[in-house]
Amino acid sequence: MLLDSAGCGRFDILVADPFLTLTTEGRSTTITPREGASKTVEGNPLALVRRYLGPQMRPLPDGIPFAGGALGYFAYDLACYLEDSPDRERPAAALPEMAIGLYDWALVVDHRQQKTRLVSSCRDPHTRATWAEWVKTFEVPAIPRMRRFQTLGTPESNLTREAYLERLARIQRYLVEGDCYQVNFAQTFSASVSGDLWAAYRQLRHINSAPFAAYLNTPSGQVLSASPERFLQVRAGSVETRPIKGTRPRHEEAGRDRQLAAELGESPKDRAENVMIVDLLRNDLGKSCATGSIRVPELFKVESFASVHHLVSSVTGRLAPEKDALDLLEGCFPGGSITGAPKRRAMEIIEELEPEPRGLYCGSIGYIGFDGAMDTNIAIRTLVHSDGEIRFAAGGGIVMDSDPEAEYQESFDKAARLLALLEAFITIDTNGG
Template identity: 60%
Template sequence: MTIEKQQFSPLPYFEDSSLLFSAIADKPWSVFLDSGFPNSAQGRYDIIATDPVITLVTKGSGTKITDATGINNSDEDPFILVKQYLGAGFKSNKDIPFNGGAIGYFSYDLARRLENLPEIAKDAENIAEMAVGIYSWAVIIDHLKKESCLIGHDIEPSNWQALVKQFSVLVAEPQLEAFTVLEKPISNMDKNRYAQAFDKIKAYLKEGDSYQVNLAQRFCSACSGNAWLAYKALRKINSAPFSAYLNFPEVQVLSSSPERFLKVSEGEVETKPIKGTRPRLSEDAEDKNQITVLSESKKDRAENVMIVDLLRNDISKNCKEGSVKVPKLFAVESFATVHHLVSTVKGVLADGQHALDLLRNCFPGGSITGAPKIRSMEIIEELEPDRRGIYCGSIGYIGFDGNMDTNIAIRTLVHSDNSIRFWAGGGIVNDSVMEDEYQESFDKADALLRLLEQFKK
């Protein structure tokens, strides 16, 4: 995409960005990248956009590309297509994380375009493996500076002024159909089936097929109404720094992810894998003890370092030689319902490399597959009854300027066809105990289960 003119206008600052987004929440291709402010300690930037100039939707071997000239189809690699439509880029405004570009999701199953994986699990959802819009304007909210602005490219002056006016005031939310959950969430793995899958993984580990395999169960409920209303409730009970709401024509995505997958800022690369979890407790002393237990857990540290090594190797493919470092190992970060063990891996993007080259070569994130990655994904395909879809894929932005920030799509609900689904799981290693791992999946699912209970008819 060729950019001739960059545009910028300051906007009034509103602390609750969801109130600003509500006016466009029901429009197709509206996106809200939500930092969880003020309830998330890491919350700073929120991004709001709609009306993309180009959309790219990948299903199977083809991608449908829609722009002002009509609809085209391509069998090109989806990552390469997004890179091509972003164009050559330009010098970014360093004070703004997103200067226009791509926003959307890359599902876990998009990896089938990259690797020759078996096809065993059911594809019950039948939704796109990738859905990305190319946005020529966006509203950026900076909660640290308490400033907001409208950024854009090549927008007609009258249209630009209309956007400035629209996002300078809060308006009443449009009347939306009440969101209702019609049944208790049903898992695709009862405890016996989970135990069988767990035992099979332990056998694979013993045989040396893998060192760690992530096993997840899916929960599903019938529902009706507008999913945006569910997301507004979700961000109150489980705010997280890498949250998002995507309203796409075929699917709505409600993410409250605590995990950064890949960030690129001015060529600096960062990934923050999570491995290790303890539930939050209501009593302060007991909750602080959970932090101590997690930080000292040899099992969780061993799991974490396996994934750190995997991600060091992954990002090294696109980073300058010798630039990959681990500045922070085994830090405990606390969220609304759980404590997590988080490490930070950094590097410097090599000359001639693009953020999408990095995303492609690291996809999907190693923290939600296991190690080694491909063999672990083959085992996941064998043992999980249903394809993961958007779960464990990635949601975020890739800017015209080459900057990028993406999450790991965990703690994420997917809404389509009067159904809402989410997954929860964890890494299995040699010294894992089935009862503990099964319970951990429910600890991670707790906020999402409570959310659906809140809307149960």
Template identity: 55%
Template sequence: MKPGFLIAELPYRQDSSVLFSPWAGEPWAMFLDSCFPQDQKGRYDFIVARPSITLLTRGNLTEIRDAYGIRLSPEDPFELLKKCLGEPLPTPYGFPFCGGAVGYFAYDLARRLEKLPRIAEDTGAVPDMAIGIYDWAVVIDHFQKQAFLVARSTPQVRRLWPKLLRNLRRGEPRIGSDFYLHTPIQPALSFNAYAKAFSRVQRYIREGDCYQVNLAQRFESQASGDPWAVYLSLRRENPAPFSGFLRLPQLCVLSSSPERFLRVQQGRVETKPIKGTRPRRLNPEEDLFQIEDLLSNAKDRAENLMIVDLLRNDLSKTCKLGSVRVPELFRVESFATVHHLVSTVVGELKESQHSLDLLRGCFPGGSITGAPKIRAMEIIEELEPTRRGVYCGAIGYIGFDGNMDTNIAIRTLVYSPKDRRIRFWAGGGIVADSDLKAEYQEVLDKAAALVRVLSQFRISHVGG
């Protein structure tokens, strides 16, 4: 017999971080955050904690923890996740998510899908997949100004329900400890090293290996403390509609991504690739010029179109014949520090396909690899000195009903308390007519918001 659902209304808070705050220190507590009202593009926020099942994939093995214990499986992680979710279960109330899988799929999970070289440094600190299965979720609807606790009516949830409601209705903010940045933020590549990698990409393009490669680099600093403090600053300084905070046993992920990777709602598929960036200007006239320049730039439009074509091809693997189309091409979306050129590709998922089949067929996102995808990924492995980890993977949810929404994990920080390091990446697409200095500046523009947020936590700034 399939379980039904429980629902209870909670006090609405426009600042939903207050609702998450009591859970923020718990391992496997996760907050999918639209950053409303600072960012007006999002409607829903989701809070989950205390999963009934967890899955951690490293290399060829996935560790599964549930009520029956701990076991290791060599099975495909996407198939394992499908089994944990079970048969799609229709959910009531009209919410996009009422519980299911939440977490991340790291860029390097692609090694389970494609045969790639192993050249870049691998610290082994970041699992290739970290997903929890959650029987309950807090849903915050900013358009209706309502918040609800929704859950599958399992025996375990029914036992927890009264205490869960009391804790959530009380909503006492957690007093977080401070966070400290102990060293200046350092890039993994000097300008000269970046220039060498850039030249190598252009040579591959001239020789016909590829058309575009997304070349990124890592930035890092020694740090200590509670990254929840950093996330609160990040969502304030750089609000983005696909943000999130994921507390895992051995790392924390803090994302302020502007980019949707894949959404599935009742079988309708949408992806919104970003290609093309300009920094914001304080002067309104100069800022408008940046928008007009981005819209009219032939190179940016060509890059964007290249990725749109790649994603159309990826979607066609799991979507109904003839359903994949491009309703919107070359639209500028503005964020706190940058303007982006965004397109929209949609389709209809085949009845025989699961949302996870779509994710598997499109992973990792074409906007952060290049084209053709596999050759671009081989070049990335050769030229980037360190593995990407969570960066350029995907963060989001897959519901018990099969609905899904994921971001591209850009503008994303990863904090490892074990080695006391906080890291992030930034990059951009390189094509035949790319200019070295302009591409390097684009990397710095994308990194600027994260650098600014982290700089607030330098010991010299916080009185340490």
């Protein structure tokens, strides 16, 4: 697994060889140690992660964000279990609802200090026994030969334009009737593929670099993420979330591109949407943060990425003494920027109107360290591969004054680089450039 700042942030973290894995499907979590038999249990998946993380160690020094702990993903559909919702008859998602490895070493690249460190917490005896081998492995790393990746057909959506607009009209009726203030809605694209997913990820990070990117290679499938959005960070008890709400496409002409960014920054509609989610997250953080500690140090900041401009805010707090990072994650999951407000009713409408489970889309990828630190993304701009099919989703927040045609186009603006990636590989492979 690789958590990759893709040239946009300070750290990259690479892990392998977990000493234990936790995989949740439905109500059951399978716990598989490196040695010994697997067992399947029921219970809160995040409580199981906490149990196997064990006693919290002292904070790490600056320059080492992670020296072992839990790393992997939490799919959007895990929320159904965390909220103890009733079981529903829906088709299964492509990957399990949670896939977490417990890792005792990591390779950490610090771009600010221009250093790469091999670090460990030495929680697992196997680490000491194999440390010299890992040091030797990374002293002269092998350069793998790139193999071919190919898209076997044009990516297709699970909704026609007419079906998408009809569902947006139903959402707006819910908004008028007072069910919600905002509802996030998305369509899913899929295509048959073959070959090396690592080759596809390398191309993705080239054309759509993002600060919270990731490549995960799990037994169930591969995850290729180019997410621009931080969900939750915890560092020495300090908490930050950076919700995105508000989008404009990039433009190849510099003057027009600046105009679009300025328009986004001044848009009353986008500011109103952003404030709704900031308020929701202030409430969510309040479940785990000390009273009076929550602040909004940034509001309506325009940040520019490969294919879009986004409106980004920052909400901060400090963990209450009796709370930890997993309490915070459970209290905020899934992120309000990709559900709507109020969150629970928005999620019910999403389930009613989106044709299939979201799976990992709008879930979260990241780590919780043995020291209690956490950093996670919102899994948008994220492709999931399993059984020869690659899938991803894109959408946006719908409010009463949303223009349905503009919202439909926005979903394609957000999907643009992922569609371009797949369409390029229909005729172009990694060996041919």
